[in-house]
């Protein structure tokens with residue numbers, strides 16, 4: 537089943553249009569990556585799903601229900617979780633408190649949910665009493681993902697999860713994302729680390745100047761000569 541369908545989307549900020557006629561879909565078991573040059577509108581596409589941009593035209597459907605024009609909380613209640621690129625946790629709260637905050641929108645946190653997330657991210661289990669702000673960048677990024685998973689979303693939106701991480705931590709981060717997807721959560725991710733991301737994901741979209749430029753299986757895009765030369769450094 538299709539969890540997210542964006543069709544002919546025009547969106548931007550105030551009067552400024554950034555996206556033109558953007559189409560994207562994510563099936564409920566898929567891992568999809570958006571790549572493209574700086575300023576292409578990748579984050580804007582993701583933020584549009586959450587009602588954080590100015591909607592202009594087109595449609596956005598979540599689990600078959602139209603969400604364009606809905607406020608962010610209403611979208612989140614419909615099965616979306618989002619990890620922004622920065623400011624994605626509460627630095628002075630502990631790891632455990634941050635995770636519980638992730639479930640803030642739920643009327644009640646399912647009993648085994650916290651345990652499940654702690655087991656999935658051993659580093660968080662080890663450091664549950666530590667203040668989030670004192671952890672390394674990679675650990676903080678794991679915590680932000682763990683918090684986003686507390687609501688057991690149908691789709692997880694990740695904005696540049698590897699930003700600022702050392703190369704070995706990038707692979708570790710991508711391993712975690714593979715696991716999350718394998719456990720049944722659809723993933724839509726924006727990544728600067730385009731080659732690594734396309735190697736891992738099922739499908740990818742290349743956005744350029746706010747428009748769809750290429751799309752295909754991750755492997756197809758990786759081996760497409762034009763995509764390689766224009767966006768992947770040859």
Ligand SMILES: Nc1ncnc2c1ncn2[C@@H]1O[C@H](COP(=O)(O)OP(=O)(O)OP(=O)(O)O)[C@@H](O)[C@H]1O
Nearest residue numbers: 549552554572573574575576577578579580581728
């Ligand atoms: N809140 C905002 N208000 C006005 N313009 C914005 C806002 N956020 C982003 N923009 C502009 O929208 C355009 C697309 O930005 P966006 O962040 O979506 O690009 P991106 O593809 O994610 O690039 P990057 O990799 O640099 O983050 C840019 O020109 C940016 O300056």
